[in-house]
Amino acid sequence: MAEIIVVTSGKGGVGKTTTSASIATGLAQRGKRVAVVDFDVGLRNLDLIMGCERRVVYDFVNVIQGECTLKQALIKDKRHENLFILAASQTRDKDALTVEGVEKVLDELKSDFDFVVCDSPAGIERGAHLAMYFADRAIVVVNPEVSSVRDSDRVLGIMASKSKRAEQGGEGIVEHLLVTRYSPKRVAEGDMLSIADIEEILGLPILGIIPESELVLQSSNAGVPVILDDKAPAGQAYADAVARLLGEERPMRFVEVEKQGLIKRLFGG
Amino acid sequence: MGLMDLFRKRKPASAAVAKERLLILVAQERAQRGGPDYLPLMQREILEVIRKYVQINNEDVQVRLDKDGDQDVLELNVVLPDSDTER
Numbered sequence: 562m563a564e565i566i567v568v569t570s571g572k573g574g575v576g577k578t579t580t581s582a583s584i585a586t587g588l589a590q591r592g593k594r595v596a597v598v599d600f601d602v603g604l605r606n607l608d609l610i611m612g613c614e615r616r617v618v619y620d621f622v623n624v625i626q627g628e629c630t631l632k633q634a635l636i637k638d639k640r641h642e643n644l645f646i647l648a649a650s651q652t653r654d655k656d657a658l659t660v661e662g663v664e665k666v667l668d669e670l671k672s673d674f675d676f677v678v679c680d681s682p683a684g685i686e687r688g689a690h691l692a693m694y695f696a697d698r699a700i701v702v703v704n705p706e707v708s709s710v711r712d713s714d715r716v717l718g719i720m721a722s723k724s725k726r727a728e729q730g731g732e733g734i735v736e737h738l739l740v741t742r743y744s745p746k747r748v749a750e751g752d753m754l755s756i757a758d759i760e761e762i763l764g765l766p767i768l769g770i771i772p773e774s775e776l777v778l779q780s781s782n783a784g785v786p787v788i789l790d791d792k793a794p795a796g797q798a799y800a801d802a803v804a805r806l807l808g809e810e811r812p813m814r815f816v817e818v819e820k821q822g823l824i825k826r827l828f829g830g
Numbered sequence: 831m832g833l834m835d836l837f838r839k840r841k842p843a844s845a846a847v848a849k850e851r852l853l854i855l856v857a858q859e860r861a862q863r864g865g866p867d868y869l870p871l872m873q874r875e876i877l878e879v880i881r882k883y884v885q886i887n888n889e890d891v892q893v894r895l896d897k898d899g900d901q902d903v904l905e906l907n908v909v910l911p912d913s914d915t916e917r
Contacts, residue, residue, distance in 0.1 A: 707848050714856050718863045751843030758849045762856055 563671035566678050567696035571712030573683030575704045576741040579777060581680035582610045583788035583796075584700065587803030589644035590788070593675040596635065598666075599649035600692035601682035602657055608648045611638065612784025622650035625662030631669050640789070645674075655687060663691045685719055694725050698735040700768060704742050705754040713738070714763055737768035739802060744773045745818045756816060769802025771795050772815040861894070869893060876906065884910055
């Protein structure tokens with residue numbers, strides 16, 4: 562049975578779409594059949610990060626409204642034949658996503674895929690709620706910064722009470738934290754919340770720590786999920802997170818300040 | 831502390847402040863969670879009513895909603911001032 566994973570955060574701009582793209586790609590690299598769905602109706606962006614923006618013909622809302630089949634709307638990734646993208650609609654109609662419609666599409670995806678990754682919009686409105694409602698597992702993306710940490714806790718609270726799993730009274734959604742834009746140097750200087758701080762405040766296990774890196778922007782610019790850049794620390798950190806998601810044990814990397822050699826210090830890295 | 835540290839500007843560790851603030855805030859927000867939306871407003875109004883008779887501060891009234899089996903229990907805790915400070 563397929564697993565539905567929601568990537569959410571509450572706060573915007575923390576790296577949800579970057580994470581969705583890399584986690585989905587990473588799972589596909591590991592041989593899983595993966596569909597990644599953009600729930601940000603009105604502000605479609607996953608297609609751009611995945612580099613398939615010019616191949617979007619039909620979208621999520623088209624499928625829900627019966628204007629095309631799910632198969633027609635799924636865009637096959639150009640690098641992995643077992644990875645598919647379902648783009649968000651650009652309609653401004655906020656009610657385009659319905660609970661029944663989303664459930665129907667997710668059910669159909671579940672019958673054909675190992676993992677369905679739901680890229681949530683920011684906020685706690687309808688789109689964000691629907692993205693997490695059917696989830697089995699949640700990756701809460703958090704920046705080491707006060708507003709992001711607070712919003713994450715809000716989202717965790719909503720998931721604990723307003724998801725399908727919560728309403729049915731059984732086992733809740735399995736929750737993980739993924740810390741992005743982490744700077745060991747600033748933590749060492751005492752100006753950034755540390756991993757231990759975030760774990761203590763939110764009380765959740767950490768799935769991955771993605772270091773702050775210029776290469777993430779370069780990857781977005783090119784439409785290549787950063788996990789495909791195996792030289793980039795951020796890419797390697799995402800690969801570790803995917804491995805942990807699949808139950809493997811990996812030590813956390815990129816959490817210590819990088820010791821620079823004399824030459825690097827003199828001439829800059 | 832190394833010798834070099836003496837020459838470094840000592841900045842207050844802002845992360846420690848952030849952590850402290852977040853721990854308090856998150857605990858507070860978790861306590862209110864799950865309660866109905868009218869709870870904060872009701873808390874304020876109860877405070878106003880009590881203030882008509884006794885001088886108390888905001889933090890002297892605590893409203894909590896607990897579940898006891900299938901019953902919701904509204905718990906109201908008012909800390910009254912010592913009698914000699916009463917009006």
